[in-house]
Amino acid sequence: MRGKVLSFDNYTGQGLISGDDSVRYSFSQADLMGGARSVAAGTTVDFEGSDGIARSVYVLHTGLADKNKWIAALLTFFFGVFGIHKFYLGKTNAGIIMLICGTIGWILVIPGLAVAFISFVELIIYLFKSEQQFHDDYVAGDKSWF
Template identity: 35%
Template sequence: MRGQVLGVDQRTGEGLVAGDDGRRYRFTPEDWAQRGEPAIGLHVDFEAEGDRALSVFAMPAAGGVAAARHPAPREPASDRNKIVAALLALFLGTLGIHRFYLGRTGSGVVMLVMTLTVVGMLVTGPWALIDAIRYLVMSNREFDARYARD
């Protein structure tokens, strides 16, 4: 039977194939019958036994070339800038403005309320400084993944 790989767990190597018959079949790394690893979107040929896909082979693409792998899904890009967040944390950080900017409203309110007291200022000052340093040290990819809008 033929089908298409729907997903593969990178830790265990187990995967799921959508068969041309409309059913889904599980496979394990032992069922993958060729070198290389399965990839999402890869067209495959396999033997079906119950809900299992056995002897799973990648289908060659047109012209005998190995089937093209689909690129991994892109991580969400953030519309927020880590430099702006760091500057807000440095200059207005005790008020929690950088937290509001990044969509962390709850902690922004906590910082704003704590700033009303002297003891709270002693807490929010270092908190904001640590946040600013974290934003600057964090990679763009990690920043985008963490602070992207849902």
């Protein structure tokens, strides 16, 4: 059966799926198949459902809430010192910090150099993380730095 993920909590490992049959099914992280460790709300999944419990949950199509690591890497490369990649990933506070340090921070030199170094390190990390690790850390998780 197919359905859409309504919610998934990375900390408890519990989630809820709305099936095509209009029934809601609960699932746990152990039910995720195909190497997935987390799933975003809005993701289309295929699963075996019975008695309100989903088993063997396979991700078919990620929802619009997912962010692409390659776009984040490009934004980091071109606009990293301004924190644009942080805003793209939904990490607004980190984005504001980088924006301030990347613009008026150059007056003191050190803050500007610091955000340039941070954006370079983050670019390397984004490029070498797998899609799943990137999603787990920066999209589903609340990792804002490195």
